[in-house]
Amino acid sequence: MNEVLVRSGGLYTTVQDAGRDGYYAIGMPPSGAMDRYSFVAANMLVGNPDSAAALEATYLGPELEFTDPRTVAVTGARARVTVNGDPVPQWTSLRVAPGDVLGFGALSAGARPYVAVSGGIDVPEYLNSRSTYKLTGIGGFEGRALAEGDRLPLGGLQAPPRDGLSVPEEFLPEFPEVVQLRLVVGLCSYRLTERSLESFLETTWKVTKDADRIGYRLRGGTIEFVEREQPFGAGSDPANVVDLGYPIGSVQIPGGNEPIILLNDAVTGGGYATVGTVVSADRDRVAQTGTGGHVRFTPVDVDTAVQARLDRETRLSKLRAVLGR
Amino acid sequence: MAETQVRLPEARYEFGGDEFVFVELDREMSLHANFKAMAITGALREENIAGIVDICPSNASYLVRLDPERLHPNDLVTELRRLEHSAGDLDEDLVINTRIVDVPVLFDDPWTRETLLRFRENHQDPNVTDLEYAARINGFSEVGELIEAIGSAPFIVTMLGFVPGLPFCYQMVPRSRQIEVPKYVRPRTDTPERAFGYGGAFAVVYPVRGAGGYQLFGIAPAPVFDNSRSLPDFHDRIAFPRPSDILRYRPIDRNEYDRLRSEVEASTFRYRIRDVEFSPTAFLKDPDAVNRDLLKELYR
Numbered sequence: 001m002n003e004v005l006v007r008s009g010g011l012y013t014t015v016q017d018a019g020r021d022g023y024y025a026i027g028m029p030p031s032g033a034m035d036r037y038s039f040v041a042a043n044m045l046v047g048n049p050d051s052a053a054a055l056e057a058t059y060l061g062p063e064l065e066f067t068d069p070r071t072v073a074v075t076g077a078r079a080r081v082t083v084n085g086d087p088v089p090q091w092t093s094l095r096v097a098p099g100d101v102l103g104f105g106a107l108s109a110g111a112r113p114y115v116a117v118s119g120g121i122d123v124p125e126y127l128n129s130r131s132t133y134k135l136t137g138i139g140g141f142e143g144r145a146l147a148e149g150d151r152l153p154l155g156g157l158q159a160p161p162r163d164g165l166s167v168p169e170e171f172l173p174e175f176p177e178v179v180q181l182r183l184v185v186g187l188c189s190y191r192l193t194e195r196s197l198e199s200f201l202e203t204t205w206k207v208t209k210d211a212d213r214i215g216y217r218l219r220g221g222t223i224e225f226v227e228r229e230q231p232f233g234a235g236s237d238p239a240n241v242v243d244l245g246y247p248i249g250s251v252q253i254p255g256g257n258e259p260i261i262l263l264n265d266a267v268t269g270g271g272y273a274t275v276g277t278v279v280s281a282d283r284d285r286v287a288q289t290g291t292g293g294h295v296r297f298t299p300v301d302v303d304t305a306v307q308a309r310l311d312r313e314t315r316l317s318k319l320r321a322v323l324g325r
Numbered sequence: 326m327a328e329t330q331v332r333l334p335e336a337r338y339e340f341g342g343d344e345f346v347f348v349e350l351d352r353e354m355s356l357h358a359n360f361k362a363m364a365i366t367g368a369l370r371e372e373n374i375a376g377i378v379d380i381c382p383s384n385a386s387y388l389v390r391l392d393p394e395r396l397h398p399n400d401l402v403t404e405l406r407r408l409e410h411s412a413g414d415l416d417e418d419l420v421i422n423t424r425i426v427d428v429p430v431l432f433d434d435p436w437t438r439e440t441l442l443r444f445r446e447n448h449q450d451p452n453v454t455d456l457e458y459a460a461r462i463n464g465f466s467e468v469g470e471l472i473e474a475i476g477s478a479p480f481i482v483t484m485l486g487f488v489p490g491l492p493f494c495y496q497m498v499p500r501s502r503q504i505e506v507p508k509y510v511r512p513r514t515d516t517p518e519r520a521f522g523y524g525g526a527f528a529v530v531y532p533v534r535g536a537g538g539y540q541l542f543g544i545a546p547a548p549v550f551d552n553s554r555s556l557p558d559f560h561d562r563i564a565f566p567r568p569s570d571i572l573r574y575r576p577i578d579r580n581e582y583d584r585l586r587s588e589v590e591a592s593t594f595r596y597r598i599r600d601v602e603f604s605p606t607a608f609l610k611d612p613d614a615v616n617r618d619l620l621k622e623l624y625r
Binding site: 021022023024025026027028127135136137138184186187188231232233234235236237240241242243244245246247248249250267268269270271274277278279280281302303305306308309310313 | 339340341342343344345347349351352353354355378379380381382383384385386387388390393394397398399484485486487488489490491493495500503505507508524525526527532533535538550552563564568
């Protein structure tokens with residue numbers, strides 16, 4: 001049948017791949033898996049290409065019933081994962097048979113588990129990607145999160161990977177109490193007073209309940225803007241600038257007390273002063289930080305930002321070699 | 326027009342992490358800054374540099390998204406600085422091939438009125454409508470005069486973004502005649518699809534229902550975004566507006582609104598579009614004359 005039956009969608013589970021590039025200029029964000037490392041590792045474990053569509057869950061994972069023999073792997077957040085009620089390891093390839101049910105209990109660390117299935121989730125591509133973008137209801141499974149009763153199409157099987165293939169300990173992500181996010185300060189950071197920028201970087205921020213694929217709102221401090229006569233076209237609030245493009249990962253502080261980190265499904269532009277950008281590799285860490293979690297920003301330069309990305313790709317290449325993929 | 330004398334400051338180059346370069350041409354809005362953003366991003370597009378993912382001209386700035394594994398952001402900035410000098414100066418003879426489009430709008434409509442009344446506590450002046458507030462602070466004696474001013478001169482699309490297909494539109498009039506309004510004190514959590522809004526010096530049509538902070542003036546019968554691509558104007562492209570499109574927001578009555586809605590429902594609606602050659606230099610010299618010609622061409 002080449003389908004997975006969704007017995008429960010979990011809290012917010014969507015189909016995501018490596019993202020939908022090339023449409024930022026019309027205002028469409030790339031979407032795609034937020035924690036790229038966990039997403040690619042899951043695909044490696046089941047023998048898929050790195051960018052095959054998989055499932056990204058949030059806090060509570062889905063319940064899935066298989067209708068044919070497949071290999072599955074669960075990576076990302078640390079969770080209680082079961083097959084037919086029996087606990088199974090994460091970061092490990094698992095063979096499932098027709099009728100087997102993959103289930104989730106509570107998370108013990110992180111925020112987003114990833115589920116890859118051999119053959120990939122074969123929903124139709126929209127603008128060259130299978131990633132869900134909920135705002136306009138495109139991509140993924142009918143442009144929305146999974147719900148009970150959905151039947152997810154699966155792709156044809158490639159060479160079946162070895163069962164029990166497992167990611168070694170040293171390749172597993174860490175889930176620290178306070179998550180350090182490397183930030184390239186800039187964009188419109190001239191809007192902050194020097195003291196405000198210092199205090200922004202010294203504050204441990206708490207993730208509020210408004211934290212999703214669009215962005216994370218943080219609380220924990222207040223920021224002052226440099227007083228000025230607002231430039232023509234910007235609007236009267238001190239946080240306003242003439243509407244401009246927002247990088248993914250950029251941080252803005254409307255109102256001065258609620259920084260927002262923009263993420264994969266974010267708005268692509270607007271009229272709030274942006275003060276810096278979280279380096280792309282650390283969006284993986286944001287993805288695994290949930291409501292109530294704590295983050296701090298560490299300033300880095302652009303070379304460090306690029307190196308962080310190369311380091312993650314090197315780590316994935318090493319993992320690929322270890323797994324014999 | 327005063328803007329011909331405007332000298333833009335030095336461009337500011339900023340890294341948006343490892344994946345973006347942001348270039349601010351000016352902190353204030355002007356057509357001059359936007360023409361420069363369009364010229365540089367146009368020249369950059371022609372170069373087809375490997376590793377560039379998206380090129381996004383914005384109002385008085387632009388943003389480039391790149392793949393840092395193929396192109397180092399430092400190398401991109403070097404190239405952008407070069408382009409600022411070779412392509413960034415407004416060429417006297419520059420002519421932009423663009424379109425002028427008739428965009429009907431029903432002002433003071435029941436749908437945006439219902440929405441704005443629900444969010445009065447988020448607004449600067451809870452006791453009046455957004456139109457009444459905007460008319461007052463821009464020195465119009467009544468709402469009708471404000472609507473007439475919006476319809477009297479076309480707008481140019483200076484940026485696309487926020488959400489897919491949303492055009493930021495800047496009216497093609499001297500600054501002394503620009504309408505300017507603040508954004509809501511706290512953004513709304515709801516805005517009807519196709520709402521016509523105004524914030525700062527920009528008019529927008531909201532492509533989809535959702536959050537928004539612009540003052541709500543009316544609603545357009547025709548969409549600017551159609552992900553099913555069922556309307557003829559959307560067969561090749563899910564977003565209708567393009568950068569540098571010239572849009573004329575034409576006030577319509579309820580009868581015309583209902584008629585155009587039926588055309589949209591039947592997938593027969595087509596925008597009135599004319600291809601035009603637009604000279605920024607001629608425009609900056611005599612905006613009213615250029616606008617008159619543009620509108621004459623549109624309704625010919």
